[in-house]
Amino acid sequence: MWVRFCGDYEYRQPSFTIDYKAGTECNVTRKCAEMAVAAGKAARLLKSRRDEDPTEWPTDREPAP
Secondary structure, eight states: OEEEESSOEEEEETTEEEEEOTTOEEEOOHHHHHHHHHTTSEEEEEOOSTTSOOEEOOTTSOOOO
């Protein structure tokens, strides 16, 4: 799932931690994206094709499948 981090975020798991810096756009696992969005540190992005730039996920639509 593509997200844009609007604040620094640490994705912590029992065996590792990944630091994401504010302003970065990247493809992360669904669990990481859900945790970051719930914490207010990321916004979901929509990217339908490989050669397309990601865009903000519309708020009036249901969450990504």
